[in-house]
Amino acid sequence: MAVAVVVVIFTVRQERLNVLLIERAAEPCRGEWALPGGLLLPGETLDAAARRKLEDETGVSDVFLEQLYTFDRLGEGRAEAVVSYFALVDIGRTRLRRESEWRPAWHPVRPPPPTAFDNGRVIHYAEERLRNKLAYTNVVYSLLPERFTLTQMQQTYEAILGERLDKRNFRRRVVGLGIVRPTGRFEKQGAHRPAMLYEFTSREPMVL
Amino acid sequence: MAVAVVVVIFTVRQERLNVLLIERAAEPCRGEWALPGGLLLPGETLDAAARRKLEDETGVSDVFLEQLYTFDRLGEGRAEAVVSYFALVDIGRTRLRRESEWRPAWHPVRPPPPTAFDNGRVIHYAEERLRNKLAYTNVVYSLLPERFTLTQMQQTYEAILGERLDKRNFRRRVVGLGIVRPTGRFEKQGAHRPAMLYEFTSREPMVL
DNA sequence: TCAAAAGTGTTTATTCTACACCCATGC
DNA sequence: GCATGGGTGTAGAATAAACACTTTTGA
Numbered sequence: 001m002a003v004a005v006v007v008v009i010f011t012v013r014q015e016r017l018n019v020l021l022i023e024r025a026a027e028p029c030r031g032e033w034a035l036p037g038g039l040l041l042p043g044e045t046l047d048a049a050a051r052r053k054l055e056d057e058t059g060v061s062d063v064f065l066e067q068l069y070t071f072d073r074l075g076e077g078r079a080e081a082v083v084s085y086f087a088l089v090d091i092g093r094t095r096l097r098r099e100s101e102w103r104p105a106w107h108p109v110r111p112p113p114p115t116a117f118d119n120g121r122v123i124h125y126a127e128e129r130l131r132n133k134l135a136y137t138n139v140v141y142s143l144l145p146e147r148f149t150l151t152q153m154q155q156t157y158e159a160i161l162g163e164r165l166d167k168r169n170f171r172r173r174v175v176g177l178g179i180v181r182p183t184g185r186f187e188k189q190g191a192h193r194p195a196m197l198y199e200f201t202s203r204e205p206m207v208l
Numbered sequence: 209m210a211v212a213v214v215v216v217i218f219t220v221r222q223e224r225l226n227v228l229l230i231e232r233a234a235e236p237c238r239g240e241w242a243l244p245g246g247l248l249l250p251g252e253t254l255d256a257a258a259r260r261k262l263e264d265e266t267g268v269s270d271v272f273l274e275q276l277y278t279f280d281r282l283g284e285g286r287a288e289a290v291v292s293y294f295a296l297v298d299i300g301r302t303r304l305r306r307e308s309e310w311r312p313a314w315h316p317v318r319p320p321p322p323t324a325f326d327n328g329r330v331i332h333y334a335e336e337r338l339r340n341k342l343a344y345t346n347v348v349y350s351l352l353p354e355r356f357t358l359t360q361m362q363q364t365y366e367a368i369l370g371e372r373l374d375k376r377n378f379r380r381r382v383v384g385l386g387i388v389r390p391t392g393r394f395e396k397q398g399a400h401r402p403a404m405l406y407e408f409t410s411r412e413p414m415v416l
Numbered sequence: 417t418c419a420a421a422a423g424t425g426t427t428t429a430t431t432c433t434a435c436a437c438c439c440a441t442g443c
Numbered sequence: 444g445c446a447t448g449g450g451t452g453t454a455g456a457a458t459a460a461a462c463a464c465t466t467t468t469g470a
Contacts, residue, residue: 002288003211046280046289070278070291072254081211081254081289083278151449168451169433192448193440359422376424377460400421401467 004079005049006037006119008068008086009058011094011161012143016108020057020096021115023103028075029067029116033107035123039079050085057104058094063087063142064205068126075117078159086126088142110162126164130162131161136208138200147183147197177208212259212287214245214327216276216294216334217266217284219302220351220367224316227331228265228304229323231311237324241315243331247287258293265312271295271350272413276334285327296350309311318370339369342347344416346387346408355391355405358382385416 009020036057040049046067054128055061068084096104110125112120133139136204140156154170174180181201186194212276217228229241244265248257254275263269276292304312315321317335320328341347362378382388389409394402 040288046278051227067278070275070289080248081278081291083289122460149449166434168435169451173432188441191442191446191447193442193450195449357422374461375422376462379423379455381459396468397421399419401423401469403422 002039003046004037004039005053006035006074006082006084006122007053007057007065008035008051008084008123009054009089010086010109010130010160011031011089011091011106012156013091013106016104017110017127017160017162018091019109020104020124020184021107021113021119022057023105024116025034025102032116033113034116035084035119036104037082046083050087051081054085054087054089058089059096059099060089060093064088064139064173066205068122068129071118071122074119074122074137084122086130088130088139090143090145092145094153100172106199134160137186138202138206138208141200141203146203147185147187149187149195150180150198151179151187151189151195153198154169159187181207210247210287211254211412212234212245212247212290213254214243214282214290214292214330215258215261215265215273216243216292216331217262217297217361218294218317218334218338218368219297219314221299221300221314223363223367225318225319225335225370226299226314227317227334228264228312229315229327231277231313232324233310234330240324241313241321241323241327243292243327244312245290254291255411256300258291258295262293262295262297265305266297267304268297269299271297271320272347274413276337277332279330282327282330292330293333294338296338296347298351342368345381346410346414346416349411352408354411355395355407357392357395357397357403358388358406359403361388373392387416 003187011018020036022036024030024032024129036053038053050065051061054065065072065085065087068086071082071084072080074082111124112123131137134157140153144153150171153174154165154167157163157170178201180198183197183199185197187197189195219226228244230244231236232242244261246261247256258273259269262273262327262367273293276294279292280288280292282290291353295309317331338347342365348361351364352361358379361382362373362375366372386409388406391405391407393405395405397403
């Protein structure tokens with residue numbers, strides 16, 4: 001009996017919120033999809049275990065990562081408690097592991113992908129928390145590059161919330177609340193005219 | 209290495225929010241105050257362990273009890289993970305254990321009482337969560353009798369928030385949001401005229 | 417007759433929501 | 444010249460906040 005962590009790793013891909021799942025190579029539930037996770041190493045803290053798992057699977061660190069909820073009886077059997085975390089990664093920076101018997105892949109969260117154990121519950125809980133956090137925190141900082149246009153940012157919000165937002169209201173809020181500020185620099189956007197680049201006032205997790 | 213739970217048990221007493229602490233009879237930190245808690249029994253779920261601890265200390269069950277956060281390195285040593293819960297109990301229904309080497313007692317949370325381990329952090333976190341929940345849930349149902357006056361309810365809110373509220377705005381909100389409804393029954397209040405009794409629309413934890 | 421608590425509405429300020437057009441650029 | 448995406452302001456609705464007096468009762 002011991003403690004395990006699982007990590008719900010989200011990214012935005014093709015205008016959709018996606019979650020990272022791994023095809024299980026071992027019994028039980030071989031061949032089914034499940035969240036990355038595992039037992040703590042001796043002496044390791046919970047946060048460290050979650051960060052380790054995150055980095056193992058995606059190669060990234062220094063992103064938003066937060067504890068979510070602790071489950072028991074999560075089907076795994078080996079652990080008496082499973083501490084869940086959720087993380088947000090910029091897909092541009094991730095390099096998924098690709099080994100023969102270890103298949104991580106991104107799955108859109110809507111509709112919910114079939115998963116082993118009770119992982120659907122964990123993912124749903126993480127989604128809920130993420131959506132709530134959008135309103136009053138800067139969480140999306142780890143889904144965007146250092147400098148970005150407000151349109152990019154808005155598209156990220158829309159992907160996560162699954163609904164369209166009004167451009168002007170969005171800009172007012174996000175600038176007005178001090179989540180981001182204009183850098184004063186412009187940059188050509190594709191085939192179009194230059195657009196203002198913004199940055200987060202803080203690139204650490206913060207609550208407003 | 210195993211899993212432990214601790215429970216932050218709140219009540220309102222003398223117009224103040226209080227927390228239940230136990231004077232430690234054993235090393236480490238003998239004689240200091242700490243939150244009630246302990247290891248899981250074999251096969252026990254986390255929720256069940258928290259309920260057991262709650263009932264052991266206060267004699268009550270069927271009250272609001274919710275998981276809070278999972279800590280590691282909480283000083284106890286024996287556990288690699290400590291899952292914290294918080295609960296709200298009506299002081300009128302509690303019967304604290306009173307044994308020679310086991311001293312539970314209520315302590316006002318403001319100013320924060322000195323505690324062993326990192327229990328101050330846990331308590332502070334629980335307070336924060338409780339205060340947030342007041343705004344959009346019916347959590348206080350387990351701090352009040354079945355029928356109560358709105359003044360009683362308001363005093364409970366004020367004790368928890370540590371600030372005075374406007375009577376009319378309070379009543380509008382709490383009735384308007386459907387947290388409580390009038391029962392149609394009146395009752396004499398002390399030396400004063402009869403007052404309407406209210407009840408919660410639900411006595412289960414609910415989010416509005 | 418005084419103290420203590422219950423009850424009751426309105427006004428103002430603030431916040432949120434909905435909504436439409438112009439401009440610069442690359443093709 | 445046209446399609447694409449960036450940029451901007453305002454009016455109406457809804458919500459939240461401030462505020463004071465009357466009533467009943469028991470002492």
